[in-house]
Amino acid sequence: MAGTLPATGSSAAAAADPQRLTVDLSASEGPVLRGANGALYGLSDDGVPSDAALAPLKITSISQKPEGGAQHPNGDALTVAKSFFRSGGGEVLVMMQDIYPKWPYDDLGIEDYLPKVDKIAKEVSAAPNSDRFVYIPFNEPDLIWYGLNASDQSKYEANRDRFLKDWKTVFQRIRAIDPDARIAGPNESGYHSRLITDFLAFAKRENVLPQIMTWHELGSGSLRDFQGHYDNYRAIERQLGIDPLTINIDEYANRRDLSVPGQLVQWVSMFERNKVYANQAYWDAAGNLDGNVVRSNIPNGGWWFFRWYAGLTGDTVKVTPPQANTIDTLQGLASLDTSRRQAQVLLGGSAADTDVAIQHVPRAVFGRTVTATVAVTDWTGYEGQHAAPRVLARTKVKVADDGTVTVPLRGLHKMSAYRIVLTPGGSGTPSAASVPWSASYEAEDAAITDGKVYTQGTVSNANGYAASGTKDVGSLNTASSKVEFTVSVPADGTYDLAILYGNQSGTPATQKLSIDGGAPVTVTYPSTENWTYRAKKDVTVELPAGTHRLTLAKGDTEVTLDRIDLTARTTTPAASYEATLADISGKPSYDYSSSAGVGTGALVLRSGDKAVFDVYAPRDGYYTVVSRASAPVRLALHGETVAAAPSRPLRLYLVAGNNRVAVTAKHAAVRSLHISGDGSAKGTLSYEGASAVLAGGAKLVDSAYASAGSYIGWLGNSPTSTAEFTVDAPRAGRYVLVVHYAHNDRRDNGHAYNTDIMSRTADITVGAAEPRRVTFKNTWSWDDYWTVGVPVDLRKGANKVTFGNAGAWAPNIDRIELGRVVG
Template identity: 40%
Template sequence: MQHRSSEGRPKRVWKRVTAGATAAVVTATGLMATTTSSAAAADPEVLAVDLATSTGPFRGGASGMLYGLGDDGVPTDAIIAGARPTNITQKAPHGEQHPNGDPLDVEDAFFAGGGEYLMVNIQDYYPDWPYNGGRRPADFDSYLDIVRTVVTSIVEESNHPEKYVFTPFNEPDGGNWYGNWSTMRGTFLQDWKAVHRTIREVYPEARIAGMGDAAWRPQRTREILEFAQANDVLPDMFTWHELGIQNLATYRSHYHAYRQIEADLGIAPLPVNITEYAMRRDMSVPGQLVQWLAMFEDTKVDAQTAYWTYAGNLNDNMAKGNAANGAWWLLKWYADLTGDTVRVTPPQLDTADTLQGIATLDEEKAQATVVFGGTGSDVRVDLSGIDAGVFGDVVDVQVREAEWSGQEGEALAPRVVAAERVAVAGGSIQVDVPNDDRLSAYQLVVTPAQDERPAVDTTWRAETEAEDTALQNVQVYSKPMSDAWTFAASGQRDVGSTNQAGSSLTWTVDVPATGTYRFGVVAGVNGPEIGPGRHALFVDGTRAATVEYEAGFSWAYRGRAEVLVELTAGRHDLSLRMSADGSTLLPGSDISLDRFDLALVEGPEKATYPASLARLEGATVNYGGSAPDGSVRIDGDGAAVFYVAARDTGYYDVTLDYTARAATGVGLAVNGRAVDGLAAAGAGERASTARVHLAAGISELVVTSGGGIDLSSLTTERATDGDAAVLRVEAEDGLELHGAARVDGVAQPTNVSGRKVGWLGGGTANHGVWARPAEAGAGPYDLVVRYANADKNTGHAYNTDVISRFLDVTEEGGGTTRGAFRHNYSWNGYWTHTVPLDLTTSGGALRFGNATGWAPDIDWFALAPLVQGVTNESATPRHGRPGGQPGSSPGRR
């Protein structure tokens, strides 16, 4: 065993804005900074952004993914729409490569969420990998029959066949039929011609992609294009993969070589899709993925993250079924970009694992945005070319951090880590961003001075690497980012072998105030073998809390656990122990530990989302007029779309802060469900609040107003007193069971609350009935279900092949609602999932089952009214508006 000790210094303490200190320094070029930076003494790395030099319209095509969607409802619509992948590749319809991911099941949610086209790997009709045992069928007509079947399925069964792109061959240069080019060249070329013509015979309007090589192959590419041009079988889109770490350095040369081949052959430039990119170590990591996004956006191609773990979770770039991780927020930031991209000069171009970025300028919104990351050093963003006609002489700067939270670690809305109002000199400013984490990415937004001054999140917070604590009977493991196949770890190390009663990690913290603190752990649980686990948290030698971990994919695939603890101001020894009594090992304690964080809890959870940063549909941002600067004008068919994050499933007060020009109604939709009653009684500054039930994770909130409002912000605030309206029922107590459905105990380790109900579904006979109480009348509800589903197809040698399960809830005298429940690794471990449920009768019983397959096991369920009430009030007038001051916002609107 390896033993290490240290003083347990926090990795980072987030600085509050105080006299003489700020979280970042923002200055006009050539002016002396009057504040002190918390950055290290070492010179920062410089990212130069020239807003005056456009590099073309923002494309946004690098948001694609291979097998990123699983089933209808997995992921949820809000998760898909927030990340907004413009292109995806799924298996062939009715194909056997995966038990989920059928494009006909996921297409509606994908296209509704902003998807532009859906690619299909036709060879995924085969169940095995490599396809057909890696051998080209001796009777190639049998494959042409598969091609006809796949294309016909899409033409006849899809609601959107015109939005599909067909990929006949996936990785033909590898183990899939045509690896030896010297012997298979002629065969491939004739097969390509036959497949191309077969697709067009079935569907003349079809778009066809190729060649799909697993790596950039210049000679193959030239010969294929030359043949395809001569035989009138050119692909409509050219594809290949960029996967390895060094592809971050070599991709641009590959792209330019491809375009040169087209030019040499006289072929007009084809759309390009890099149909797989990045390695396992990159997935879920904002600071890694931003490097890939930057170079693909720079060359204006589409691209899709690779599939390494399992289908249906955005390739590790989301958490659970409905939550964001750090990478999801990066994808959302990327999807939020609008306008033109502008020139970005990083410290090093075409160098793997370095600072890179994307910048856009949207003159209509008067907003410049820079998304960057990839370094463990402080960053200075040099912004030049700031047009006074767009921004005025004074600008507001905000910087948010998307911190790595693990693959299954839920991440709330990124914190504002730097904010300042600064005068522009010579069209330039500098922004210094303290950073010591190469896994983080940042979003920097510049606008004209707004009605509300930007402010830093002042919450006290500290982080500690697990390997930097005093260790007892545990093991430190190396997780180097130089290994493309390893899952990422903060600090590139973690602590494991936590499997002895004497195992512990101890460190010291110094907290600023007496109060409640949230202790968080980024950890990996080997769920299939262990299930959910527990550790004991000791404060100054006394047991203070039990940390409960939910089951996961593996020790290296990380989630997040949290617990509240009371601390007095000053120094404390924290100790995470695998035994509560020093002799008995806690169930499921063998958990890898990566990073700890501690944050002061000051009041209920609250988050404010500026309207100017919402996705705007037919709405405009106000500057220089009678409306508050930075507010959003919403009228007619216009809308502002917000993606809000909730830590807990429960009630939140959603408040709209706006100015009305006359009496008007205000629309609010929560995940597509309307909330009635919000309105302004007359002109003036208003605040309308709806108490609504939100699922843990991400919800889409859409604000409209036919009569017109100027929306400044949307705020969510946890309202725990509203939770008393929730009807929670233990499944074993509340369900009258029929058929094979039965109550069972659950083996340790488990996080079940009592016993569970299993064997629901698999036919109409196996179901449970809940006699709905009188207080649960007709109306919109959320049905919250605590469930387990570890079902998967174990017959595949390569794919994880997880299986979603579905629960059908039928209201007696009403309709049936289907809820989709993602695989959650362990039959002993339970997650919570929320299903929208609209009831139409006064008290019809609810029937739980699944006539077409097995339902998940159920621990408990709860019924919560979607809306508890609304209020509409006059708001306190705003102060500190910059209008009329020297350097105020331009009067361009």
């Protein structure tokens, strides 16, 4: 029927009565705010997370501690502001009371706090971009110092009066030092109408009204209650004659929500609909955008959801979900950009079959036909890598006479999020999406020997860690422990096996994988923050068609298991990135005259225009990059620029995780950027730690986990402690220096729920160039090696590459690799 696409998803059979989510493109809610992409302690250091992980998300606000604050060992506002602003970030909220150690804060009285306020205000007001900082004088005053949630009214009033007096004192103290300061509050742990009313009345009367209203929405109940909180707050403003203030929900969501696309879309949709800012809560480790960045540069499923959110342009439009303001149900948000001729819908949170009805599709913008592209981002764990979201369908369809396009979604996953993009249909037929066979199997449903099923994050235990199906299998700690999955595959072939696991053993852990009782092979799992902070291990298996037993048995140490995914591999891994969805600068135009092939149209670049693609690589190495364009373009990557002829392959070096590839042209219509390959090391230069010349106490340390049996340890903490590699470059040019490193520095600041890991730095000097300071995030153990890629310039022949740190310990270095950007 006109206006309805074929069913999309793994289940072709439609439900008898699918739920319905309606999008009204004629009902604008105002310009896209992108306010709900913030994070509390999402940054820990300059470079953690990486600029390539930060910039695509267009983060509007972050909350961090004041410089030198004792609450955590890192995350200082002025320090992380460098990379945040460098990567296009918005504003930094300074959690002033995090100057104190421990939680809850010691109540040493306002007289102890005021000198600290003075120091913070002087430092912030003197900082570059000081106008982009916001002061938060109090954090959760209902819980600390003041007890503002007292049920006894007289006790509440006494506590309230003490707080309001201190609020006025601190507010005026900040303004005395920084007259233009923006101040936020009262910043309670939840929404309390009684205190909000009293606070606003006092603040208006005493001329100490905050510029930004803040409170927290942390429990599962907020998915039900926030709309009522927001409406009540705006009513209080109107009652008191206060113009609407900017709102920042500067802590939201719980552990079970973070990193989970299907959970995040529920939170983000309600904040965006009400045009408020919001920062995800900090429950675990700083520096990973609250569970959305793996290591420092690798996206997981949550990162890709926020990348989609950052890609919304134009105005948001009204979305009517099946059940508004209801916990753990299908929710969504949508946008319409008439200048780009695009409509986008983001949705998730339910496994039920769904019809998405997009109404009032404007004929003047889209014409009589549209191309509808459906993609999915899955939950891959807090530390599980996620490749570019898979396109499930790309279909051209006629718009119904009433202006509706209906997209049926079947076989949905509750923890996944989905994106629908509508663009003008044009001529020709889009290439059908290639969706490989895939199936998932929960560990708790498998045959378990000497293990135990645990229930994880649920509505009633919102601060439990997320788990697929809310359960996982742990206590696999005896010699006979194993989990046996019964799987069935449709054809003989190679299958990618993804294992969601946890490893808190302190070293890489192993299990024995066997198929149908055959000879076992060893699977090695890197360390994770804890047993339930889920990561993903990818291995490859060969399976004939039919049913099989896949057994994961205990190896040298314990591993917890959540789920396995089997996906058929039919070709070399590849992905196409559509130009019409790339980030842009300048004034490129959008051409949808043809929808034939991959990509729903073309982005027309002229001099002064630029498109930036976010390209995923599963590992450091060389990949084949093809520009699908009408004319030559130039690609910029790692500081190198290379000419790319249409459809002509280039061999380029990509680092593990996200790579920002910029495309410019004199005049070219660009449809897509196509990336293929596994990350070849052919042509790279590799040097083990043993090849370096060590000085000043740096020494080789034997290790069974290092690639050649030893690593460089005791490096730094002195100007003379260095490691010098001699690199023989076959050609001059721009290379990527990949450092394989490990360290596990931590400092316990007295938090039961935060893992206070610390980063290390190293100063890297190449030849006669100035040293460059590089940050290396904690690797969860001393025996797990991660990589950081650093662009460097080498001359032909011998080059000295020296590592050191005069004032602190550098990370342990296993080895280094170098690959010329253009291979």
